[in-house]
Amino acid sequence: MKPKYTTLLLDLDGTVYAGDAEVPGAADFIRRCETAGIRCLFVTNRSNRTREVVVEQLLSYGIPCEVERVVTTAIATARYLGSGSAYVVGEHGLETALLDQGIRITDRNADAVVVSIDRQFSYDKLKTACRLIYGGAKFVATNTDAFLKVEDGIVPGSGSIVAAVRTGSGREPVVIGKPEPLLYDMALAICGATPAETLVVGDNLATDIGAAVKAGMDSVLLLTGVSSRKDLIPGAPVPTYVAENYAALAAIVFPA
Incomplete structure (x- = not known):
């Protein structure tokens, strides 16, 4: 059939x-x-890894794949923003996608605050993100997954960090994922x-x-x-x- x-x-x-x-x-x-x-x-x-890294992992299992067949929230967020500047609470894959789009990454007078998984998240990052949002920066979340599955069980996802910024800023994000x-x-x-x-x-x-x-x-x-x-x-x-x-x-x- x-x-x-x-x-x-x-x-x-x-x-x-x-x-x-x-x-x-x-x-x-x-x-x-x-x-x-x-x-x-x-x-x-997931936004913290580049598409090239994802393809490398898939190929290691014998799964045929090209970069064009991988769609990540990092790529989608970069295309959504288009241009301008952003403060990033996130990791390498997200920063790479934004820079490739021509978006300037800064912690001062940013047009947008982009929040995602960040395993180095801190109070200082939370404070900077919230202050920029208070000042008028657009609040964008790559995704709001509460948790994700890894080899040894369940771990907190981007949603836990987005929730902190949402609470601290009093604003709702635009969610991409x-x-x-x-x-x-x-x-x-x-x-x-x-x-x-x-x-x-x-x-x-x-x-x-x-x-x-x-x-x-x-x-x-x-x-x-x-x-x-x-x-x-x-x-x-x-x-x-x-x-x-x-x-x-x-x-x-x-x-x-």
């Missing part, structure tokens, strides 16, 4: 890998998709696919599936990361499918 979907948009952390470790079955499944002519793009809320649909819209524009022929695969019900619902795309909640069946409660985003692992996902994508 011909596969229903021509394009897959896969999350990374908790879906394809956890820390440095491949999620079991991910590489074999993605290679099978590529062989069958199904395009696989990788769409991540999932559960907003912008990243998926960018991915579809890159590959020329339509929502009807695209399947979203992710482990986070609130972000991955939430964005798919807003974008009008079918989705699979893959139970390899942060969300579980107990999270499927009234009021939560509703995935089209739920899969325990990549074997179950393959049965959805390649029906008998």
Whole structure:
């Protein structure tokens, strides 16, 4: 039977890998998709690594990938801002994307304050961010993930830092990443696919599936990361499918 979907948009952390470790079955499944002519793009809320680093990790598992098939919140945030200056609460991947866009990074009179994961976050950074926002800088968050899956368990995500700046500034951010649909819209524009022929695969019900619902795309909640069946409660985003692992996902994508 011909596969229903021509394009897959896969999350990374908790879906394809956890820390440095491949999620079991991910590489074999993605290679099978590529062989069958199904395009696989990788769409991540993580901003702290460049696309080149992501590609290097995927290639280490034997997953075919080019830079153009990786969509990160760092790239999307840079394109959203377009130009000007920004104070960055974040890491190398985000700063690189902003600089490549021609955005000047500064801690004085910035046009925008961009907040993301920052493992060196401090009170001084919080104070600087809030004071700039008080002065009129636009408050932009790459994403608001409360936590993410790594090799040894769950760790706080960008959302914890965004919450600190939100509380300290009294302002709400413009959110670039999932559960907003912008990243998926960018991915579809890159590959020329339509929502009807695209399947979203992710482990986070609130972000991955939430964005798919807003974008009008079918989705699979893959139970390899942060969300579980107990999270499927009234009021939560509703995935089209739920899969325990990549074997179950393959049965959805390649029906008998």
